[in-house]
Amino acid sequence: SRRARAASMNQTAHINLNVDLGERSYPIAIGPGVLDDGAALLRHVGGAKAALVTNTTVAPLYLDKIAAPLRAAGREVVEIVLPDGEEYKHWGSLMAIFDALLASKCDRKTTLIALGGGVIGDLTGFAAASYMRGVPFVQVPTTLLAQVDSSVGGKTGINHPLGKNMIGAFYQPRAVLADTGTLGTLPARELSAGLAEVIKHGAILDAEFFDWIEANIARLVGRDQAALSHAIARSCEIKADVVRKDEREGGLRAVLNFGHTFGHAIEAGMGYGAWLHGEAVGCGMVMAADLSRRLGFIDAAAFERVRALVAAAGLPTVAPDLGVERWIELMEVDKKNEGGAIKFILVKPLGSPSIMSVPHELLLATLDACVQ
Numbered sequence: 001s002r003r004a005r006a007a008s009m010n011q012t013a014h015i016n017l018n019v020d021l022g023e024r025s026y027p028i029a030i031g032p033g034v035l036d037d038g039a040a041l042l043r044h045v046g047g048a049k050a051a052l053v054t055n056t057t058v059a060p061l062y063l064d065k066i067a068a069p070l071r072a073a074g075r076e077v078v079e080i081v082l083p084d085g086e087e088y089k090h091w092g093s094l095m096a097i098f099d100a101l102l103a104s105k106c107d108r109k110t111t112l113i114a115l116g117g118g119v120i121g122d123l124t125g126f127a128a129a130s131y132m133r134g135v136p137f138v139q140v141p142t143t144l145l146a147q148v149d150s151s152v153g154g155k156t157g158i159n160h161p162l163g164k165n166m167i168g169a170f171y172q173p174r175a176v177l178a179d180t181g182t183l184g185t186l187p188a189r190e191l192s193a194g195l196a197e198v199i200k201h202g203a204i205l206d207a208e209f210f211d212w213i214e215a216n217i218a219r220l221v222g223r224d225q226a227a228l229s230h231a232i233a234r235s236c237e238i239k240a241d242v243v244r245k246d247e248r249e250g251g252l253r254a255v256l257n258f259g260h261t262f263g264h265a266i267e268a269g270m271g272y273g274a275w276l277h278g279e280a281v282g283c284g285m286v287m288a289a290d291l292s293r294r295l296g297f298i299d300a301a302a303f304e305r306v307r308a309l310v311a312a313a314g315l316p317t318v319a320p321d322l323g324v325e326r327w328i329e330l331m332e333v334d335k336k337n338e339g340g341a342i343k344f345i346l347v348k349p350l351g352s353p354s355i356m357s358v359p360h361e362l363l364l365a366t367l368d369a370c371v372q
């Protein structure tokens with residue numbers, strides 16, 4: 001029948017992955033229209049109640065798409081709509097979630113559903129980790145960054161006035177549903193910011209994927225659903241593989257910080273929010289590639305490929321002039337936690353990571369070359 005054909009077509013259009021973490025393993029469904037299949041979500045919502053956490057931007061766009069099939073199946077859906085913004089990834093929002101859960105008599109079987117970007121995912125995940133010492137949790141990421149990065153890996157948490165992501169827990173979701181159709185409403189800057197983390201995954205761990213991103217960057221920027229699905233799937237596989245080997249961030253997971261040492265300095269130096277995280281990481285990857293070239297790990301042509309790809313993704317490639325001393329000081333913030341010299345994630349060659357401290361004069365040369 002037409003219906004059966006449509007259903008099977010839907011299935012072939014979706015990519016299903018499994019994050020292999022023993023008893024904490026979970027599936028990721030990726031593709032256009034993943035949310036149109038109400039049964040897909042229902043499968044992961046066990047109790048009589050679900051609490052749907054989202055924000056004022058995403059609620060009018062996608063809340064009904066999630067809530068309607070759950071209600072149609074007889075589930076009670078508690079809606080928790082928070083204000084939009086990184087500044088709300090704080091204790092107050094966490095309390096607002098707990099207030100709503102308790103007022104609605106949600107119990108240990110209530111599934112928390114995070115519908116939104118990384119802010120909602122991190123907040124909801126942490127609420128799920130701690131409400132009644134842990135309740136089931138499903139991620140419905142609606143930004144590219146959340147679909148390729150924050151929804152995989154189990155890091156959840158909130159910001160503290162004295163530091164970002166300082167309070168949190170490792171807590172894995174039951175499932176991740178990444179509908180590429182939701183990216184249609186995402187602002188272009190946010191799409192580019194997500195592409196930075198996609199490029200990162202290729203640059204440090206998969207040269208072939210880097211080639212693929214290069215060949216398909218126009219389709220990705222143009223929001224081609226098939227291209228986005230592949231980019232998300234490969235990114236999730238790469239990140240999941242790192243997480244599987246180092247779930248609690250013992251060491252290997254540090255390679256995911258390629259571009260982030262420089263990027264964090266840009267974010268902090270410009271004042272948080274001036275540059276999106278992905279924009280700072282994009283520029284940071286160009287700087288890390290420049291440093292890799294100075295060390296002889298990649299040649300000039302490979303450096304230019306990184307720079308051109310970051311530019312083609314709609315990301316900045318010229319770093320802001322913070323002053324050399326401030327630059328070093330901001331990059332040393334990470335180092336303070338570990339002791340010793342600043343450790344950089346470099347490419348050696350493109351597609352493979354190398355973690356090391358570098359001669360000071362090479363770092364100065366990179367700052368000189370990359371800062372406008």
Ligand code: NAD
Nearest residue numbers: 057084117118119120142143145146149150155182185186
């Ligand atoms: P975000 O959650 O703030 O979303 C960006 C903006 O897009 C917001 O205004 C949001 O309301 C809006 N939005 C979301 N989906 C939309 C859609 N489909 N259409 C239109 N607008 C939409 O930002 P983000 O980049 O998704 O996530 C950043 C957060 O993720 C940070 O707090 C960061 O610390 C965290 N993060 C966590 C991890 C992790 O491992 N847990 C990894 C990376 C980042």
Ligand code: MG
Nearest residue numbers: 197260277281
């Ligand atoms: Mg990042």
